[in-house]
């Protein structure tokens with residue numbers, strides 16, 4: 001296994017050392033194979049918003065498993081999850097389930113290119129949308145130049161069809177769409193960036209994007225693979241009041257099992273096979289266990305007070321970390337939206353990829369290991385989001401802040 005892992009960040013390359021090998025998780029805690037326990041802020045990189053092995057989710061999945069592990073046919077569970085998604089997201093009239101966020105994005109892009117008949121994709125520096133070729137592109141030397149491959153194996157011809165703009169820069173959105181908007185099939189964005197560390201949208205940025213894409217009849221995709229059902233029942237689009245044409249979901253909608261989805265306007269989704277000509281399929285799509293886990297997770301989130309509680313926990317953790325850094329005289333910039341946050345080792349502000357990159361990653365690495373030694377597992381990279389769950393509580397936050405206070409003294 002390259003790096004000893006099944007996905008790169010898990011290998012601890014950004015912080016040094018060897019990965020913690022996890023044996024089990026319950027609620028807000030995980031246990032490694034040596035029996036050490038940690039408060040967990042990775043939470044499977046976002047899906048576990050109700051915590052590890054929530055009894056109701058486990059019961060639902062276990063019951064479903066007894067009924068069979070998959071049929072390659074429609075099941076009631078996928079209908080139920082589809083209903084919940086359509087109910088939650090007014091912009092999503094119809095939805096197609098897939099197996100990973102990467103696949104959701106890839107499929108949504110194909111659909112956008114098909115319906116617009118245009119080749120060009122606009123994305124934003126520091127946003128991650130999975131590892132499809134079209135999105136492993138980085139900015140060329142100028143705003144209006146061709147994109148370059150961000151990984152060997154991505155043909156330059158493919159990368160050239162992707163334009164990368166600076167995140168949070170409404171002016172460059174305006175300039176690009178004025179110059180090349182008629183060629184742009186789609187702009188895709190994480191409405192709250194989570195993959196350069198948490199970076200909220202600047203006022204007016206998402207609005208500009210919505211306006212410009214509409215004006216040129218390009219589509220707008222919100223990649224809500226992290227933010228969907230995390231930042232509120234209606235995700236980031238509900239929180240910021242912007243209606244995208246298409247939305248990509250993943251992580252939380254699988255409740256910890258592999259599920260993702262893309263959905264949006266009814267007329268667009270009607271173009272997807274078999275109703276329309278845009279081909280997309282999947283043997284394990286809408287897998288009954290994942291659909292059950294997702295539906296049960298969403299039902300728990302729909303209970304009154306769930307998002308208020310996540311917000312309060314996030315605020316408490318943010319305040320605690322801020323105080324601890326102030327006590328230690330460290331320049332820590334904490335970006336938080338709801339239950340996702342990143343403390344950047346930088347005086348900030350952190351508003352885009354270049355400012356995030358200026359953070360002191362060595363300080364983060366030392367902090368990571370000091371936290372680990374104190375029983376707190378945070379993401380093994382400065383450029384990832386910490387996630388709180390409904391299983392975290394005041395005790396978890398207090399102990400985490402106490403650990404951070406001591407850890408920061410060693411940084």
Ligand SMILES: *Cc1c(COP(=O)(O)O)cnc(C)c1O
Pocket residue numbers: 099100101102103105128129130131190194195223224225226250251260
């Ligand atoms: C995780 C993530 C993806 C990719 O999802 P996978 O299931 O890992 O393929 C896409 N977009 C965003 C915003 C993500 O955070």
